[in-house]
Amino acid sequence: MKKFLSVALVLVLTACMFVGCGKKDKKTLTMATNAYFPPYEYYDGDDIVGIDVEIAQAIADKLDMKLKVEDMEFDSIITAVTAGKADIGLAGMTVTEDRLKSINFSDSYAKGVQVVIVKEGSDIQSIDDLAGKKIGVQLATTGDIYATDDFGSECVEQYNKGNDAVMALVSGKVDAVIIDNEPAKSFVAANSGLVILETEYVTEDYAACIAKDNTELLEKVNDALAELKADGTLQKIIDKYIKAE
Ligand code: GLN
Numbered sequence: 747m748k749k750f751l752s753v754a755l756v757l758v759l760t761a762c763m764f765v766g767c768g769k770k771d772k773k774t775l776t777m778a779t780n781a782y783f784p785p786y787e788y789y790d791g792d793d794i795v796g797i798d799v800e801i802a803q804a805i806a807d808k809l810d811m812k813l814k815v816e817d818m819e820f821d822s823i824i825t826a827v828t829a830g831k832a833d834i835g836l837a838g839m840t841v842t843e844d845r846l847k848s849i850n851f852s853d854s855y856a857k858g859v860q861v862v863i864v865k866e867g868s869d870i871q872s873i874d875d876l877a878g879k880k881i882g883v884q885l886a887t888t889g890d891i892y893a894t895d896d897f898g899s900e901c902v903e904q905y906n907k908g909n910d911a912v913m914a915l916v917s918g919k920v921d922a923v924i925i926d927n928e929p930a931k932s933f934v935a936a937n938s939g940l941v942i943l944e945t946e947y948v949t950e951d952y953a954a955c956i957a958k959d960n961t962e963l964l965e966k967v968n969d970a971l972a973e974l975k976a977d978g979t980l981q982k983i984i985d986k987y988i989k990a991e
Contacts, residue, residue, distance in 0.1 A: 775811040777802045778832035780820040782907045784932040785987035786838040786952075787815075798836035800983045801855060801974070802954075805834075808970035819906060821886040824849050828957055834967065838926055840888045840950040850958055852967045854951035855980060859927040860889050862943040863915060863934060870922050872945050876901075882911035882920035889924035892948055909933060915940065928988060 779798060781787045787796040794815045806813040816832055823835040828849060840858060841851045864870045870879060876897055883890040885904040893902045903920050905911040911923045912933040924947060925933070934940045956964045974980045 772810060772812045774814050775802070775806045775809065775834060776814045776816060776832045778816050778818055778823045778826045778835040779837045780823065780907075781815075781817045782909055783820075783838050783926075783929050785928055787836075797856070797983055797987050798838065800986075801971075801980065802834065802836050804974050804979055804983070805954075805967055805970040808973065809966055820884060821906075824955060827955055830957065833956070833960070833963060835955040838929070838952050839955055841953045842888060842891075842950075844891075845955070848958070849955045850961070850964050851953040851955055852964060853971050854953045855971055855975075856952040856984065858950045858952050860892060860924055860947040860950070861927045861930050862945070862947060863912065863923040863925065863930050863940055864921065864943060865915065866939050866941050868921065868941075871943065873943075873947055876922055879921040880919070882914045882923040884908045884911055884925060887925070888948065888950060889926070893924050912937060912940070 777799075779787045779794065781789055781794045783796075785796050786798045787794055794817060799815060802815070803813050816826070818826060820837060823832075823837055823839065824845065826832045827835045838858060841854065845851070862870070862873065862876065870876060876893075879901060880903055881893045881897060881901055882903045882905060883893050885906055890902065890904055903911070903914065905914065908923075908925050908929050911920065911925065914920045915923050916937055916939070923930075927942070927946075930942050934942055954967060956967065971980070
């Protein structure tokens with residue numbers, strides 16, 4: 747009887763190893779982001795929520811992994827992913843040729859547009875009017891890169907957070923802010939007296955960044971994204987945060 751019991755125990759334990767008893771030994775998918783970029787990522791109390799977080803969660807579910815979100819400066823995300831401190835970066839991050847030199851990008855999951863925010867009644871009415879003005883940007887973003895290229899670094903004031911650039915516009919330290927359209931909408935909604943110019947500056951693709959040597963994860967993420975696109979999950983997540991105009 748004793749022998750039978752121990753054989754039974756061994757069988758149960760072995761079965762557990764194969765089917766995975768409980769969910770506690772799930773691997774973790776660590777996502778690097780900068781949680782000041784609504785509606786893609788932002789704090790709701792102590793929680794980081796938003797489109798990117800939900801997409802990453804849906805990908806993690808497909809890979810049977812547990813999602814962990816790490817908040818850091820936007821400028822540190824690519825380094826963190828390259829160094830293996832995070833597996834994946836989702837931060838409304840634009841695919842650029844320059845970034846592709848140091849990191850891989852998944853297939854794109856959303857479009858972004860660089861827009862210009864000014865004060866109501868500003869004499870800046872088009873992109874060309876920005877020449878010679880002070881332009882606020884978020885450090886190391888595409889808005890920063892394009893503004894510096896087009897108007898010169900002496901015209902560009904870099905801030906760590908998009909909202910800091912918007913605050914500088916409100917207080918008159920800069921004449922305009924170049925930033926992605928969706929965060930622009932929420933910053934304009936949160937501060938009176940600001941408007942977004944109708945002329946769009948640059949249209950871009952958002953994607954997840956993954957270390958060059960982690961092609962296995964890149965393939966898995968692209969497969970997961972394709973499924974999430976096909977079954978409508980991706981659109982559902984986007985529609986939850988971005989209401990059609
Ligand atoms: N899309 C921009 C970029 O990739 C801004 C992203 C961000 O500020 N989170 O540079």
